[in-house]
Amino acid sequence: MKNAMGLALTVGLALTGVQARAQMEAQDTAEPADLAAPQGDAAMPADGGIATSAVPEAEAAPTAGEARSGGSRMVEEVIVTAQKREEKLMSVPLSVQAFSPGALEARGVLSTTDLMKVTPGLDLGKQAGDFTSVYIRGIGSEAWLTSDPSVATYIDGVYYPFSPAVAQDLGGIERVEILKGPQGTLFGRNANGGAINVIVKEPDFNGKEITLSYTNSEGKDFMLNKARIFANLPLTTTLAANVSAYFSTDNTMWTDDSTIADHDIPPNKEASARVKLRWLPTEDIDWRLTVQGSKRDGTSTIAAPVSRTLLGNVTDLAYSQLLGGRDVVADAHRYEVHDDIPLYGDLQTFVANTTLIWNTPWFDTKLIGSDQYMSNPYNYDYDATEFPGASFHVRRHTAKVQEGEIQFLSNSGTPFSDWLTLTTGFFYFHNTQGFDPVTVTVGGLPLNNLQAAGIQLTQLDIVKTLLNQGLISNVLDLVTNNALPAYNLSNIGMVRTESWSYYLQAVVKLTDQLSLTLGERFQHERRGILESNTAITVAGIADPVVFNWTSARDASDTDDKGRALPLSDVTEGWKPKVALDYMFDDGTLLYASYQQALKAHSYNGFAFYLRPAYAPAEYMTAYEVGLKTTLFDNTTRFTTAVWRYDIDNLQTQAISLINGGALSISTAGSARSQGIEFDITSQLFPQTFDDLVLTLNGAYIDAIYTKYTNAQGHQMGTGLFIPGGQDYTGNRITRVPKYTASAALSKTWQVPGGPFEATVSGYYNDGFFYEASENPLYSQPRYALLGAHISYLYEPWKLRATIAGDNLTNKFYTAGELLLDWGANATLGPARTFSLRLDWTF
Structure with a gap:
C-alpha cells in the first residue's frame, strides 16, 4: 500500500492539473449577495439568482456556515462544479441541488445520511452496520457487497466505490452537490443514478482561524457526545494548511434491557481526521495534498428483527423457553434487541490524494491521484435473536483502490472561446475488494x-x-x-477491477441565449474473480473440505440454465449525451437532454454453496426537461425537472442460506423510472418580514420493473426464499417511494449581539418495498418526521449555540433492512432526540 500511495503522490507531482484562470475565477465565483431585499432595492443578478440589496464589501464573505447580520443561512448562493468547472447554480443546465454548510446546519443536516431529508427523490439507507445504499430518482443498487453503487460519491474530487465509506460527517466542507440523473459523461464510472459531490474546504491564506464544535444529543435510552475541530493555518505567503477532525461516542439507541451475548451493549466510538496542504509555487500552479483517516468501533451491526417469516416464527417457538416468552418483533419496535453472539463492526479508512492545477494561457489542466485503503471486519447475527441460528463473521473485508484522472478545460485564451467551451479528460481506476475470509456458522437449523x-x-x-x-x-x-444440525462454511471471495475511460464535452453557444451540449464517454472495464473458494466443515468431521471455484454462473433472469461462465469479463462502450438550453432575458433557464449511460458487469465472489454469480452490465437511456427561474420580484427561486429512464439488466441482490449460503446477485430484465420534482426557496412577504424563508421540495417517482421474470425472492405469506421462477413484472423498484417531500420555515431576527434563528422542518416519505416481490414482510410504511432548531450567534465572540429537536413525534421507521431467511433485520431510524450544539470560531 505504501508503494501505491507513493506512486500516486509522485504522479500527482509529475503531471499537471487545473482550475479556471484567475481572472475567470474571479468573475465566475464572485459571491452573490444573500436573499432578496425589499423590491425597491432589488437588482437582478446575471445568472437569474435571487436579487439582493447592495452589501458593502467589508460585510461580505462571512465565516462559512455563519449568517451575516441581516441574512438567512437558508438561502446562501452556492457555486457548483457539476460540469467540472465552477458555475453558478441557476445557470447550470442540469438538475442539481447544492447546500452550503450553513444551509445544512440550519436544516439539521450533519452527515451524508441526512441528505435525503432535504433532497427530493434521494433515498440513502444503511444496513448490516455500515453498508450504505443510495438511490436517486429510483435508480440505485442493492448489490453493495462486492459490486459498485449506482450513485457515485466524490469527496474532495476522489471517487469512493466502497459502500461502507459513503456515510461521512460533513465537517470542514465548502458545500455538497447532489447531481441527479446519469452523470456518465463527466463523473463517469457507474454513475447511472447520479452523484453526491462533497467539496472540502481549501486552505486559505487570509488568516488563521479555528472553529471548535461540541454536540450533546439525548433521547430515551440514548446519548451522543461529539466534538469537532476545524483549523485554517497560513504557514507562509504560498503555503497553507487546514485540519478537520472529530470524535464521537454514543451509547447506542437500544434500551437498557437490550443485550448481546448476555452482556450490556457497549458504546460506539468514531474518530476521523483530515489534513490538507495547499502550495502556490508560481502564479499559475496550485498544488493540494490531502491525507485523511477514520475509524468506527462498536456494535453498528446490531439489527432489529422487525418482521418474521415462517422459519423465524417456527424457530422462535422452538426456542421460546430460551427467549423467555418474548415477542422479538414487538421488542424491536421498542428498540429492544437480544443477540446471542458478541457483535462488532470495525470500519477503518485511509485516503491520500493529491491535486495539481496548472493554468496556461490556452487551457487549464488538473490532475488528481488517490490511494485508498478501507477495511470493514464485522460479526453479524443472521437471526437477530438469542437462539443459535446462524451468524456471519467477516474476519477481513477490504478494498484497495488507486485512481488517477487528468482533465483539460478550455479558458478565455482557448481559440473560439467566445462560443465554444471544452472539457475533456482521462480516468483510470483499479480496485481489489472482497472477503478473506467470511464464515457462516449454522447451528440448530432444521x-x-x-x-x-x-x-x-x-x-x-x-x-x-x-x-x-x-x-x-x-x-x-x-x-x-x-x-x-451444525455446520460451518468459510469463503474467500475477492474481486478485481481495472477500468479506464476518456470523456469529452463541448458546449457550443449557438446564439447569445441558445447553447448546445455534446458529450461522449468511452469506458473499458475488466472485472473478475481474483480468488474464490469455499471450505465446509460439518460437526463430527475432523478436516474441512475445500473447493476452489473455476467458473461462474449467469445469475440474470434471462438465463436459468446455470451455464458455466469465465471468472473474468470486459464491459466497454461509447455513450453519448446531447442537450439544449435556452436562457431567457429574465434569467429563466430551460433545458432538455438525452443521454445514455453504462454500469459495468459485476461478479459476486461472496458465495458458499454455488459458483460465483455473474451479472451483466446495466444499460440506461435517459431523457430530461428542466426549468430554473425566479418569481415574485426575484424573491423566489424555483426549479423543476421531468425525466424518464429506461434500464436494461438492473442489478439486484438477495441474501439466503439456501441460495449460495449468503449473498446472491441477479438482474431484472428491464425497468423504468419516470417522474417530476420541484425545489422552491422563497423569502416570504419581504415588505413585511425580514429574513422569513420557506424551502419546499418534492418528487413523484413512478419506478417499476417492466420485465422481471424468473426472479428470486421471498414467498408471500411464508416468507421462505425462492431462488427463481417468480414474476415481478409491473412491481415497483425496491427502496423507491412514490412521493417524497420536505419543507422548512426559517426566521432570522437581529437581536442584541447577533442573529437569532428559528427553523421548523418536516420530511415525508410515502413508503416503499425493500424487495421486488412487494412482500409486506419487507417494507417501510409511509412516515413523516418533524424537527425544530433554534440558534443564536453572539458575533463579538463568534459563538453560536443551537438547540434542536429531531423526530419530535417519535415516529418509528427503518433506515435500511437486510432480507433474511428468518425475516427482516432493520437498521432503525433514530427515535426522538434533543441536542445542544456549540460552535466557537476564533
Whole structure:
C-alpha cells in the first residue's frame, strides 16, 4: 500500500492539473449577495439568482456556515462544479441541488445520511452496520457487497466505490452537490443514478482561524457526545494548511434491557481526521495534498428483527423457553434487541490524494491521484435473536483502490472561446475488494424443513460436486436427517477491477441565449474473480473440505440454465449525451437532454454453496426537461425537472442460506423510472418580514420493473426464499417511494449581539418495498418526521449555540433492512432526540 500511495503522490507531482484562470475565477465565483431585499432595492443578478440589496464589501464573505447580520443561512448562493468547472447554480443546465454548510446546519443536516431529508427523490439507507445504499430518482443498487453503487460519491474530487465509506460527517466542507440523473459523461464510472459531490474546504491564506464544535444529543435510552475541530493555518505567503477532525461516542439507541451475548451493549466510538496542504509555487500552479483517516468501533451491526417469516416464527417457538416468552418483533419496535453472539463492526479508512492545477494561457489542466485503503471486519447475527441460528463473521473485508484522472478545460485564451467551451479528460481506476475470509456458522437449523419447502440440498453446486467426488455423502445424510444440525462454511471471495475511460464535452453557444451540449464517454472495464473458494466443515468431521471455484454462473433472469461462465469479463462502450438550453432575458433557464449511460458487469465472489454469480452490465437511456427561474420580484427561486429512464439488466441482490449460503446477485430484465420534482426557496412577504424563508421540495417517482421474470425472492405469506421462477413484472423498484417531500420555515431576527434563528422542518416519505416481490414482510410504511432548531450567534465572540429537536413525534421507521431467511433485520431510524450544539470560531 505504501508503494501505491507513493506512486500516486509522485504522479500527482509529475503531471499537471487545473482550475479556471484567475481572472475567470474571479468573475465566475464572485459571491452573490444573500436573499432578496425589499423590491425597491432589488437588482437582478446575471445568472437569474435571487436579487439582493447592495452589501458593502467589508460585510461580505462571512465565516462559512455563519449568517451575516441581516441574512438567512437558508438561502446562501452556492457555486457548483457539476460540469467540472465552477458555475453558478441557476445557470447550470442540469438538475442539481447544492447546500452550503450553513444551509445544512440550519436544516439539521450533519452527515451524508441526512441528505435525503432535504433532497427530493434521494433515498440513502444503511444496513448490516455500515453498508450504505443510495438511490436517486429510483435508480440505485442493492448489490453493495462486492459490486459498485449506482450513485457515485466524490469527496474532495476522489471517487469512493466502497459502500461502507459513503456515510461521512460533513465537517470542514465548502458545500455538497447532489447531481441527479446519469452523470456518465463527466463523473463517469457507474454513475447511472447520479452523484453526491462533497467539496472540502481549501486552505486559505487570509488568516488563521479555528472553529471548535461540541454536540450533546439525548433521547430515551440514548446519548451522543461529539466534538469537532476545524483549523485554517497560513504557514507562509504560498503555503497553507487546514485540519478537520472529530470524535464521537454514543451509547447506542437500544434500551437498557437490550443485550448481546448476555452482556450490556457497549458504546460506539468514531474518530476521523483530515489534513490538507495547499502550495502556490508560481502564479499559475496550485498544488493540494490531502491525507485523511477514520475509524468506527462498536456494535453498528446490531439489527432489529422487525418482521418474521415462517422459519423465524417456527424457530422462535422452538426456542421460546430460551427467549423467555418474548415477542422479538414487538421488542424491536421498542428498540429492544437480544443477540446471542458478541457483535462488532470495525470500519477503518485511509485516503491520500493529491491535486495539481496548472493554468496556461490556452487551457487549464488538473490532475488528481488517490490511494485508498478501507477495511470493514464485522460479526453479524443472521437471526437477530438469542437462539443459535446462524451468524456471519467477516474476519477481513477490504478494498484497495488507486485512481488517477487528468482533465483539460478550455479558458478565455482557448481559440473560439467566445462560443465554444471544452472539457475533456482521462480516468483510470483499479480496485481489489472482497472477503478473506467470511464464515457462516449454522447451528440448530432444521435443514429437512428447507427440503420440505422445496429446497433440495443435493441441487446445490458445491454439494453436487462433492457428492460426485464421494466426499460427503454420509455427512449430507446426517445433516439432512438433523443428526448433525451444525455446520460451518468459510469463503474467500475477492474481486478485481481495472477500468479506464476518456470523456469529452463541448458546449457550443449557438446564439447569445441558445447553447448546445455534446458529450461522449468511452469506458473499458475488466472485472473478475481474483480468488474464490469455499471450505465446509460439518460437526463430527475432523478436516474441512475445500473447493476452489473455476467458473461462474449467469445469475440474470434471462438465463436459468446455470451455464458455466469465465471468472473474468470486459464491459466497454461509447455513450453519448446531447442537450439544449435556452436562457431567457429574465434569467429563466430551460433545458432538455438525452443521454445514455453504462454500469459495468459485476461478479459476486461472496458465495458458499454455488459458483460465483455473474451479472451483466446495466444499460440506461435517459431523457430530461428542466426549468430554473425566479418569481415574485426575484424573491423566489424555483426549479423543476421531468425525466424518464429506461434500464436494461438492473442489478439486484438477495441474501439466503439456501441460495449460495449468503449473498446472491441477479438482474431484472428491464425497468423504468419516470417522474417530476420541484425545489422552491422563497423569502416570504419581504415588505413585511425580514429574513422569513420557506424551502419546499418534492418528487413523484413512478419506478417499476417492466420485465422481471424468473426472479428470486421471498414467498408471500411464508416468507421462505425462492431462488427463481417468480414474476415481478409491473412491481415497483425496491427502496423507491412514490412521493417524497420536505419543507422548512426559517426566521432570522437581529437581536442584541447577533442573529437569532428559528427553523421548523418536516420530511415525508410515502413508503416503499425493500424487495421486488412487494412482500409486506419487507417494507417501510409511509412516515413523516418533524424537527425544530433554534440558534443564536453572539458575533463579538463568534459563538453560536443551537438547540434542536429531531423526530419530535417519535415516529418509528427503518433506515435500511437486510432480507433474511428468518425475516427482516432493520437498521432503525433514530427515535426522538434533543441536542445542544456549540460552535466557537476564533
